[in-house]
Amino acid sequence: MAVSARECARRLQTLSSQERSKILLDIADALEAKEEEILAENEADVAAAQQAGYENSLISRLAMKPGKLADGIILEKTSSPLGVLLIIFESRPDALVQIASLAVRSGNGLLLKGGKEAKRSNAILHKVITSSIPPTVGERLIGLVTSREEIPELLKLDDVIDLVIPRGSNKLVSQIKAATKIPVLGHADGICHVFIDKSADLDMAKRIVLDAKTDYPAACNAMETLLVHEDLVQTGGLNDLILELQEKGVSLFGGPKASSVLSIPEANSFHHEYGALACTVEIVEDVNTAIEHIHRHGSAHTDSIITEDKEVAELFLRQVDSAAVLHNASTRFSDGFRFGLGAEVGISTSRIHARGPVGVEGLLTTRWLARGSGQVVDGDKEIVYTHRDLNLEA
Amino acid sequence: MAVSARECARRLQTLSSQERSKILLDIADALEAKEEEILAENEADVAAAQQAGYENSLISRLAMKPGKLADGIILEKTSSPLGVLLIIFESRPDALVQIASLAVRSGNGLLLKGGKEAKRSNAILHKVITSSIPPTVGERLIGLVTSREEIPELLKLDDVIDLVIPRGSNKLVSQIKAATKIPVLGHADGICHVFIDKSADLDMAKRIVLDAKTDYPAACNAMETLLVHEDLVQTGGLNDLILELQEKGVSLFGGPKASSVLSIPEANSFHHEYGALACTVEIVEDVNTAIEHIHRHGSAHTDSIITEDKEVAELFLRQVDSAAVLHNASTRFSDGFRFGLGAEVGISTSRIHARGPVGVEGLLTTRWLARGSGQVVDGDKEIVYTHRDLNLEA
Incomplete structure (x- = not known):
């Protein structure tokens, strides 16, 4: 049922806003x-609940009733800090400076645990x-946790x-997710794809693929899987690219098709993050097969299409359900700094709270402030609530 | 360390934006x-890591290096559906219609489990x-789960x-939170406070307190604790109010001060949600003591102050760290319909993702789309990233 719901939801997503409203x-x-x-069915439920001796408060919620007016409350939706953040980071001492600055700016308390x-x-x-x-604030706003043993307690x-x-590392993130009830912002896997469409500018494709793989192979936004349109096998475009990757020291592993066409060893799994100078290559029929491959084997982090065909590009951008989807650009751009978010908190593949590169807004939550003059709800009697956006009038 | 960080963070929150920037x-x-x-310290770390035989990729992350320019990528931050939602609701069949409509509009798949x-x-x-x-979408977009036994599997x-x-109920929410790794949107407790300041209009206070407690006692936004400024004990304002609550059938339990002054039974705990025609009463020194009480004993759901003193009201609105904070209005207003969010998904006391009354935006996440023309990162060599908001130019 859950899988069917997801499939139907992906189809629903491809409908226009008007089409969705039509369904409503x-x-x-x-x-x-x-x-x-x-x-009639509802009355039968209410009658049965009365007979079964349910509490009146439950029965009153069970019964369906008509419509709901209030006046003069000024409602403000504000941002406020999340509270206290625990950052566990390996290497990279500049992460400490970034995160501490973000915390101070956003008003959060911070516990930091760096690598030894x-x-x-x-x-x-x-x-x-x-x-x-x-x-007046207190330097204990930012605590430094120094021993590894304290992490499970925290x-x-x-x-x-x-x-x-x-x-x-993925391992660090997975371990932490498994060990805590506190929400975790981050990504366990960064299995990023580059798909080269048949209409791609092959020089551009080469530049982007090399950058996506070799600029920083250990980064989570590095390319792990290269998908190539099958027409490029005949034209020789694929061979050139493969040679160039090999020259740069990239070890190649193939899916069932690519390993036989290119005589490279077969990959054990498409769901694999090398984090090193290595990647998986596979040949696909078209953009739709590429999208299916990405949905099935990817980690919904960052995926890119190289194509000169605007329609194909838009199809890819609309349908690929990942945190960042790029056209004619290296996956390495998927980063808070490069996206202009200021200091980066991290990249999230969670669908909850913050997704993709996360800046200061990932450290904020909402507080609703309401200023009234004695209003009460009183059963919403004959009340129709109307709302005006005061920002638009300011 | 965590508690100190939260205390310092609360102080940091009270600083102005300029004061925070000053610290930065x-x-x-x-x-x-x-x-x-x-x-020098960083070089010592790098040297030690080299000596210890760490991998080069780790060492390169460890070393600190200076600054980062790119050109012509159009970056778009879009909203997209979360995916598949599981809604478990008791009673209230109209919740089914609300949630199904929200799901269709926002493009999410849905599994519904109602009460028997x-x-x-x-x-x-x-x-x-x-x-x-x-x-074209498929009616399996919305699945109805009919047996209770399926919930643990889901x-x-x-x-x-x-x-x-x-x-x-709280119980339902707590059970679900304990039993799943899937993020849960909701609130376990709704321990809402009304604080009556010494400068309150007492007729207004009476109207609001009665509404907050008796309009719908089982609702999560009903008042559970009434805090009263100590000056109102002498003036007799408190006695009037207590009589009126008792006339309406509200059982009263007191904190240490109120129980002796008003001769009412002592409450077992300030952290208690009656969910019925009952509430806790306590006498406090001033607005600061009231805020401390709310932070210590509340559930950060919805809290209201009744006062004619604008400064006291703003202090309360700024400092109370709850999802909804109201001035001169009933806590019962804290609701998606009344806040104008359209159909309501629920009220969240989580600080993550969505907080307070949640409408359709709680069912959406972010997707970043980037349209380039062959850009690569190439080690960010001599690059300074600059960004322009194209929305502002449109």
């Missing part, structure tokens, strides 16, 4: 047309940063810590 | 002033609604279901 109107019509039947290989760098950075926090504090951000 | 500038100055010392006391109502509503979904499907929304 059809539903409203159907509900109106069947009103008597629906109310950067302990001196982290200690001095922490000291320099906290010494600049005024006593991961239990779901009443005090609001978000865990692990920055490091 | 101080941090930047301190980092520049200590650059040599920092780089509404099984006929839910079945007919499900049938009517899915019969309006065109075959809660294991964290690879297929993206969000669980329980609508019902």
Whole structure:
């Protein structure tokens, strides 16, 4: 049932906004047309609940009733800090500076746990940063956790810590996700694809593929799987590219088709992140097969299409259900700095809260403020709530 | 360390935006002033890592290096559906219609599990609604789960279901949160406070308190704790209010002060949701004590202040760290319909993803689309990334 719902939902996504509204109107019509039947069934439920001796409060919720007006409350949706963040990062001491700056700017408390290989760098950075926090706030705003043994204890504090951000290997992220009830912002896998369409500019394709794989092979936004349109096998475009990758020291593993056509070893799995100078290659029929491959084997992180055909590009951009989808650009661009988010908190493949490269907004939540003059709800009696956007009038 | 960080963070929140920026500038100055010392510590880390035989990729991340320009990529931040939602609701068949409409509009797949006391109502509503979904999408977009036994199985499907929304009792929400790795949108507790300041209009206070408690006692946004400024004990304002609550059949339990002043039984705990015609009363020194009480004993759902003193009201609105904070209005307003969000998904006390009353935006996530012309990152060599908001130019 869940799988069917996802398949239907992917089809629903491809409909236009008007088409979706049409379905809603059809539903409203159907509900109106069947009103008597629906109310009869509901009355039967209410009668059965009364007979079964349910509490009145439950029965009153069970009964269906008509419509809802209020006046003069000014409602404001504001941003506020999440609370206390726990950042666990490996290597990269500059991550400490980025995250501490984001925390101060956004008003969050912070616990930092860096890798032991950067302990001196982290200690001095922490000291320099906290010494600049005024006593009215308190330098304990940012705590540095120094021993690995403290992490399991920290991961239990779901009443005090609001978000865990692990920055490091897949393994680190998976371990943390498994060990805590605190929400985790991050990505376990970065299985990023580049699909070269038959209409691609092959020089551009070569430049992008080399960059996506070799610019920083250990990065989560590096290409792990290269998908190539089958027409490029005949034209020789694929061979050139393969040679160039091999010259740069990239080890190649093939899917069933590519391994026989290119005489390269077969990949064990399409769902594999090398994180090194290696990648999987496969030959696909067309853009639709490429999209299916990405949905089935990818990790919904970052995927790119190289094509000169605008329609094919738009199809790919609309349908690929990943955090970042690119056309004629290297997957390596999927990054908070390059996306202009200022300092980067991390890249999230979660669908909840923040997705893709995350900047300061990932460290914020919502607070609703309402200023009234004595309003009460009083059963919403004959009330129709109307709302005006005061921002638009300002 | 976590508790200290939260305390410091609450103080940081009360600073102005300029004051926070000032701290950031101080941090930047301190980092520049200590650059040599920092780089020396970092070099020591790098040397130690080399000696310890760490991989080069780790060492290159460990070393700190200077700054980063790219050109012509058009980046678009779009909304997209979360995927598949599982809604578990008790009673209230109209919740089915609301949620199904929200799902269709937002493009999400849906699994619905209603209470057995509404099984006929839910079945007919499900049938009517899915019969309006065109075959191009498929009526299995919305599945109706009919047996309670299927829930534990569904809660294991964290690879297929993206969000669980329980609508019902605290108990239901807590059980689901404990039993799944899928993110849960909702609130376990709704321990909402009304604080009556010494400057309150007492007629207004009476109207609001009665509404907040008696309009719908089982609702999560009903008042559970009444906090009263101590000056109102002498003036007799408190006594009037207590009599009126008792006349309406509200059972009263007191904190240490209120129970002796008002001769009412002592409450077992301030952290208690009655969900019925009962509430806790306590006398507090001033707005600051009230805020402390709310932070310590509340559930960060919805809290209201009744006061004619604008400064006191703004202090309360700024400092109370709850999903919804109101001034001179009943806590019962904290609701998606009344807030104008259209159909309501639920009210969230989570700080992650969506907080407070949640409408359709709680069912959406982000997708980043980038349209380039062959750009590669190439080590960000001498590149400074600049960004322009094309929306502002349109």
